[in-house]
Amino acid sequence: xxxxxxxxxxxxxxxxxxxxxHEPGFFQKYIFSTDxxxxxxxxxxxxxxxxxFGFLLMMAMRWQLAYPGKAIPVFGxxxxxxxxxxxxxxxxxxxxxxxxxxxxxxxIMVFLAIVPLAFGAFGNYVTPLQxxxxxxxxxxxxxxxxxxxxxxxxVMLGSFFIPGGAAKSGWTSYSPLATLADPVNVIDGQxxxxxxMVLLITSSLLGAVNFITTIxxxxxxxxxxxxxxxxxxxxxxxxxxxxxxxxPLEAAGLMQLADNVLGTSFxxxxxxxxxxxxxPVSGGGSPLLWQHLFWFLAHPEVYVLILxxxxxxxxxxxxxxxxxxxxxxxxxxxxxxxxxxxxIVWAHHMYLTGMxxxxxxxxxxxxxxxxxxxxxxxxxxxxxxxxxSIRFNTPMLFAVSFLPMFGIGGLTGxxxxxxxxxxxxxxxxxxxxxxHYVVAPGTIFGLFAGIYYWFPKMTGRYMSETLGKIHxxxxxxxxxxxxxxxxxxxxKGMSRRMSxxxxxxxxxxxxALTLNKSITHAxxxxxxxxxxxxxxxxxxxxxxRKAESDNPWGATTLDWATPTPPPHxxxxxxxxxxxxxxxxxxxxxxxxxxxxxRKS
Amino acid sequence: MEIxxxxxxxxxxxxxxxxVGIWLFLASEIMLFGALFSSYILLRVTSPAGEWPMVEKAWxxxxxxxxxxxxxxxxxxxxxxxxxxxxxxxxxxxxGKFRIYMxxxxxxxxxxxxxxxxxxxxxxxxxxxxxxxxxxHTGHIEVNGKHAGFWDFGSIYNLERLGKEQxxxxxxxxxPAKPKPGEKHAEGASHEHKKMxxxxxxxxxxxxxxxxxxxxxxIYFVVTALHGLHVxxxxxxxxxxxxxxxxxxxxxxxxxxxxxxxAGLFWHFVDLVWIFLFPVVYLL
Ligand code: HEM
Ligand SMILES: [Cu+2]
Numbered sequence: 001x002x003x004x005x006x007x008x009x010x011x012x013x014x015x016x017x018x019x020x021x022h023e024p025g026f027f028q029k030y031i032f033s034t035d036x037x038x039x040x041x042x043x044x045x046x047x048x049x050x051x052x053f054g055f056l057l058m059m060a061m062r063w064q065l066a067y068p069g070k071a072i073p074v075f076g077x078x079x080x081x082x083x084x085x086x087x088x089x090x091x092x093x094x095x096x097x098x099x100x101x102x103x104x105x106x107x108i109m110v111f112l113a114i115v116p117l118a119f120g121a122f123g124n125y126v127t128p129l130q131x132x133x134x135x136x137x138x139x140x141x142x143x144x145x146x147x148x149x150x151x152x153x154x155v156m157l158g159s160f161f162i163p164g165g166a167a168k169s170g171w172t173s174y175s176p177l178a179t180l181a182d183p184v185n186v187i188d189g190q191x192x193x194x195x196x197m198v199l200l201i202t203s204s205l206l207g208a209v210n211f212i213t214t215i216x217x218x219x220x221x222x223x224x225x226x227x228x229x230x231x232x233x234x235x236x237x238x239x240x241x242x243x244x245x246x247x248p249l250e251a252a253g254l255m256q257l258a259d260n261v262l263g264t265s266f267x268x269x270x271x272x273x274x275x276x277x278x279x280p281v282s283g284g285g286s287p288l289l290w291q292h293l294f295w296f297l298a299h300p301e302v303y304v305l306i307l308x309x310x311x312x313x314x315x316x317x318x319x320x321x322x323x324x325x326x327x328x329x330x331x332x333x334x335x336x337x338x339x340x341x342x343x344i345v346w347a348h349h350m351y352l353t354g355m356x357x358x359x360x361x362x363x364x365x366x367x368x369x370x371x372x373x374x375x376x377x378x379x380x381x382x383x384x385x386x387x388x389s390i391r392f393n394t395p396m397l398f399a400v401s402f403l404p405m406f407g408i409g410g411l412t413g414x415x416x417x418x419x420x421x422x423x424x425x426x427x428x429x430x431x432x433x434x435x436h437y438v439v440a441p442g443t444i445f446g447l448f449a450g451i452y453y454w455f456p457k458m459t460g461r462y463m464s465e466t467l468g469k470i471h472x473x474x475x476x477x478x479x480x481x482x483x484x485x486x487x488x489x490x491x492k493g494m495s496r497r498m499s500x501x502x503x504x505x506x507x508x509x510x511x512a513l514t515l516n517k518s519i520t521h522a523x524x525x526x527x528x529x530x531x532x533x534x535x536x537x538x539x540x541x542x543x544x545r546k547a548e549s550d551n552p553w554g555a556t557t558l559d560w561a562t563p564t565p566p567p568h569x570x571x572x573x574x575x576x577x578x579x580x581x582x583x584x585x586x587x588x589x590x591x592x593x594x595x596x597x598r599k600s
Numbered sequence: 601m602e603i604x605x606x607x608x609x610x611x612x613x614x615x616x617x618x619x620v621g622i623w624l625f626l627a628s629e630i631m632l633f634g635a636l637f638s639s640y641i642l643l644r645v646t647s648p649a650g651e652w653p654m655v656e657k658a659w660x661x662x663x664x665x666x667x668x669x670x671x672x673x674x675x676x677x678x679x680x681x682x683x684x685x686x687x688x689x690x691x692x693x694x695x696g697k698f699r700i701y702m703x704x705x706x707x708x709x710x711x712x713x714x715x716x717x718x719x720x721x722x723x724x725x726x727x728x729x730x731x732x733x734x735x736x737h738t739g740h741i742e743v744n745g746k747h748a749g750f751w752d753f754g755s756i757y758n759l760e761r762l763g764k765e766q767x768x769x770x771x772x773x774x775x776p777a778k779p780k781p782g783e784k785h786a787e788g789a790s791h792e793h794k795k796m797x798x799x800x801x802x803x804x805x806x807x808x809x810x811x812x813x814x815x816x817x818x819i820y821f822v823v824t825a826l827h828g829l830h831v832x833x834x835x836x837x838x839x840x841x842x843x844x845x846x847x848x849x850x851x852x853x854x855x856x857x858x859x860x861x862x863a864g865l866f867w868h869f870v871d872l873v874w875i876f877l878f879p880v881v882y883l884l
Contacts, residue, residue, distance in 0.1 A: 134601035137617045205628050213620045216613060217605050243628045248635035255639065258822060263812035266639070266819070270648050280760070284815040289642050293635060569601040 034139035035568055039146050040125030041458070046150060047116035051444075053157075054108040055530075057101045059523060064093040065501035066520035087165060098499035099168035100189060104156070106171025107193065110301065111200050112153050114443055118308035119204075119242070120149065122450050123211060123235045125458070129559035129566060130229050132220025132575040132597070137213040145207040152199035159192035167193035170497075172298070175267030175290040179259045180274055186261060194257045201250045208243035211235060220558070220597075222577035226332070227596065229557045229581040230325065233332050234311030237339040238304050245300035245343065252293035259285075266290075288353060295346035303342045305439055307335060309402065309446030310377055316399040316449050317381055319555050321388030322592060324582040327380035334373035334380075341370040351422045360419045367417035374410055378403060394468030398449035401476055402442060409438030412487065427497065430490025433483050441479040448475075451537070456552050460564045461544030467536040474529025481522035485515040556583055556595050607855035622862045626869050629830075633873050636823050640880065643815050660816045663809065665719055669882045672715050673874060676831075679708030680871040683838070683864045690857040695849060698860075702842035705867070709835035716828055721750055723809040723817070729772060729798070730805040739774040741806075743767055758807045762800050770806075772798045820881055827877060830870045837863050 033039060060079070063072050069092055072079065076091025087097040124142070128135055136142045159166040166189040169178040173193065182188035215236050219228070228236075255266040263281060267290045270283030318325045325331065347355060347363040381403055390396065412434045415421040425431060448471075455463050489512045494502050501516045551560040558577070562570050575597045583594035609616050644659050686701035725748045729737045740747075741757065744767070748755040762770070773795045807813045811821050841860060849856045 133603075135603055137603065138621060139603070205625075209621050209624045209628070212624050213617055216620055217610050217615070217617050218603070243624060244631050247628050247632035251632055251635035251639065254822060254826070255818075258811060258818060262818075264818035264822075265812075265815055266643070282812060282814050284643070284647055286642060286646055289639055293639070296635075571601055574601060 032143060034135075034143050036124045036128050036136045036139070036142060037458075037566060037570075039142050040121050040123075042146050043116050043120030043124060043149070044122075046153065047113050047121060050108050050153065051113040051117065054105050054113055055527070057105040057108070059527065060093060061098060061101050061105065062520040062523045064098055064499065066517045068500035068503045083160065083165060093499075095499040096165065096168060100160075100166040102497075103167045103170050103173075103193075104160070107156065107167070109439075110171060110305065111197070112149075112156065114305050114439065114447075115204070115301075116149060117447055118312075118443065119211075119235065119238055119304065120146070120207065122231075122308060122312060122447070122454075123207075123238070126454065126559055127211065127232055127235050128214060128218065129457075129562060129570060130232050130557050131215060131218060131223055132558045132571065132577065133214060133218035134569045134571065136210050137217055138210050141206050141210050145203045145210065148199050148203035148206070152196045152203060155192055155196035155199060159189045159196070162187065162189065162192065164188045172294055173256065173290075174294075175256060175259065175285075175287050176269075176272060176279075178256060178290075179268060180279065183274075183276065188260070191257065191260050194253050194260065197253050198250060198257075201246045201253070204242045204246055205250075208239040208246075211239040212243065215239075220575045220577050223558075223596075224577075226329065227577055227580050229311075230314040230328065230331055230335075231308075231311035231557075233335055234307045234314075237335045238307045240339055241300040241304050241307075241342060245297045248293045249297035252290055256290065288350075291350050291353065292346070295349045296343075299346040299349065300342045302435070302438070303338055305443050306406070307338070309443040310335075310381075310406075312450035312453070313399040313402045313446045314381060315555075315557065316395045316453050317384055318582045318584060319453075319553050320391045320393065320396040320399070321385055322391075322554075322584045323384060323388045324580075324584055325380065326383040326386070327376075328580075328582065331377050331380050334376040337373040338370060341366060341373070345370055348417055348422070351419050352426050357419075364417060364419050368414075371410065371414065371417070378407060378410070393452075394463070394465055394472060395449045395453035397469065397472045398445045398452065401472075402446045402449065405441035405445060405479070406438060409434060409436075409442050412437065425490060427495060428490035429486040429494045429496055432496050433486030433490060436483050436486070440483065441476070445475070445479075448472075448533070453553070454559075455540065455544075456547040456564070457550075457559060457562075458565055459541050459544070460547050461540055461542075462547060462552070463536050463540040463544055467532040471529060471533040471536065474532075475526060478522055478526030478529055482519055482526060485519050488512070489515055551595075554591060554593060556593050557581055558596055561595060561597050607852070607858050616858060618858060618862045619865075622865050626865065629869060629873075633823075633826075633876075636819070636826070637876065637880065640819050640823065643819055647815065660814060663816075664820070664882045665722065666882055668715060668719055669878055672712050673878050675708045675712050675715070676871045676874050679705045679712075680868055682708070683860075683867050687857065687860045687864050690849075690853070690860055693853075695846075699842060699846070702838060706835060706839055706842065709831055709838070712831055713828060713835075716824070717751070720821075724748065724751065724753070724756060726809045727772075728805065728807055728809065728813060729803065731798070731802050732804045733802070737772065737774045739772055741773075742771045745771075756808050756810065759800075759803055759805060762803075762806065767800055769797055769799050772796055823877060823881065827870070827873055830873070834863070834867050834870050838867065 030038065030042075033042075060072055060075060063070075071077075071091035072088070072093060076088060076093075079088035079093070079097065080091055083097065087094055087100075093101075124136070156166075162185070164182045164185045167173065167178070168181050169190060173190070178190050181190060215228075215232060255264070258264040259266050259268060265281045265283050265285040267287050268279065268281050268283060268285045269287060272279040272281065272283060314325055314331070345363060345366045347359065348367045351360055351363075385400070390400075392400075412430070416425055416431060416434060452463055452468055455461070490496075492509060492512045494512045495505070498505060502512060547564060550562065550564045553560070556579070558575055561575060563572065577596045578599060579594050579596045581596060583589070583596075585592055586594045603617075604610070605615075605617050607616050607618075613620070647659050682701045682704045686698045686705065689695070689697035689701060725740060727739060727741050729739065729741075731737075743755070743757055743762070746755065757767075757770075809817055811818045841856075841863060845859075846856075848859070
């Protein structure tokens, strides 16, 4: 098949459902679809909605941090009405509400927004296309993954409305707090949180099995391992992390569920006393056990958050520098090392639990080791920019700025990885600054880049460049104004868990408190600059500029060798691969690049 | 384009899709049960001394029914063998034999679950009784002259509940004293079960052998129940293939045989988990 064809689907003279003689109904087509592209879009839209919702929770918290004790404008009255006076008396955010918004912000952002967008949406839509497969290996399982995810989301959201409100013990749900936070209700927010998590975990496990099988089994003829685009490699390693790291959290979740509902003491020690007196449980459990099981998942999870974004960014950088990626193979090996090492660093989140110097030294060492492959990938991407005649379109702007933003996030991780400095920085705003730099201007920028980049494949139209650039520059400014001051607050000793932003904290100083205000203002700025994106996204589906061809960016990978949008089954004829993934600027190539499926 | 390698093996990997899928799934299952086993070890090692006065050590021992556990181990191993024979029968194109072996497998599966539920019931009705004078007994109780029925959660009592229902006294039948190893059973002595009446005000702790009683029971029930759910799930799948799903044999024998192979791999895994579980939880 001609790889560089400049036709859209209609000009092939085929309808999108050419295998099926009957038109599937609405439900079959959009709700119970087994097509990986529809499922990808389902994941994409739901996770963007959750991203937006998680952002709103945080905005309410930011108000409380900047103006503690003042009624929240507009939303305050709504919270009081919907969630009750205990939560928002007179529109003022109470500590319980702050805690539950905090826990749910983290949970929603990690498990319902970023991972489903990075893995569920991009992974589903793009991976089969890039390896030249007609679909995922197990389409019905794929559908089940999405439905479980959706159900998990519904349970999480529903927990806001039950007596006592949603979970309040942080996204990390440390025991015994998580079990004792709501002594009144047995079916409390935490219980629903655990049920929701079990659903989400099951969804991720099925997804991971499906992705790995697909990548191993359904690669097109000629698509050898070292011809896989880096995006696919990133998804492959991510899937392994999910597959092997999530089950221990599922086990821990079941045990915490038993603690909450059946009165067991898996994570409750003997002689536990609260302000209400001795806790009537058998005791004999271990709070540290929860932390170990949680972080055994949650450290690999942070690489689940970052690797897919690295994959997206690599595709876009190669495409827009019109050069092969520098050091493709070392990037692949680096991604594998990250995958392996991320299973043996988890206790760097637990330096303060008194694990002893020998154990701390071990985890400190592995933590320093894992930064090496991260730096390799980052360096390879930086060098890839060197000497390219770069096209600065919106996807590329987001992709390029990913590099320094992730860089800041990674570098600020090093003082956290060293036991000595972490003892001071732990649980301060410095940690918040660190991981938000990696995830927000890092991963989210990578995912924005991906949305702008694959939009023409999904819809046949571009998103507006002008609005895209406004979105980009505004977000870049907003993100940095929000997160840089947090490093200062953290180094001044401000704890991450105070519902009044430290106003009542004896040691708080003026600078840290003033920064609370400036961060909140910057967050409003950031919010405003998301509006052009939201408008652009929906308006461009119908009214965006038409893509000139099936391969408007002049890309080499197979995802662009399909009709637009790709029909059920994706490829019109079975693709065969003859080339590596990034043969841009190849000498003698006609359009300056050699598509992977071009003969000769 | 159709999805390739749904039942024909891919030449370079030598595997069909579902076989890759099941191995990956089993890898995640190993992590799941691995985490629970690790938790068992950690809870046991860090268990505070003096928690369980019936034994010298901190961790209860000897409360599980070893003969029944051994028998159940044999049941599961048998089923693991028959599921292979069922698959082999299909390979040799003997559908009748396949069905017989599947039925035996299913009988084993449900036999296992039935035996397990008797074992569970034994625990739900068995009590630890501590008196304020320091005495500790295990045995069975009657409240208001009533025994607990089979899986009768409604009649599980603890001290709190006795107080709430204003029960003044219960009758208690202590377990027969176990002969120490090497010691002969004294003729006629302590063989009959002695029923005694206990005043509630003299009790310092009363609870059945259920999850909330001790982390030992908590982890025992969680691990074995999760394993039991796997047995049930596996049995349902095997049952489906043995009966309603067997129609597929006519349509595509090769793919049907593969399905049995995949279900069989899962079944072996379930068996294997028990083979670890039994010695760790019952014997050690
Ligand atoms: C590459 C070098 C990195 C190093 C050395 C590093 C190190 C650390 C350390 C030691 C902590 C614990 C701090 C504490 O609680 O005291 C931490 C927290 C965190 N890191 Fe990183 N990190 C790195 C990269 C990343 C990446 C790539 C991500 C994810 C996208 C990430 C996400 C997080 C998150 C979410 C937390 C906070 C979890 C919490 O306590 O709620 N980090 N990091
Ligand atoms: Cu970590």
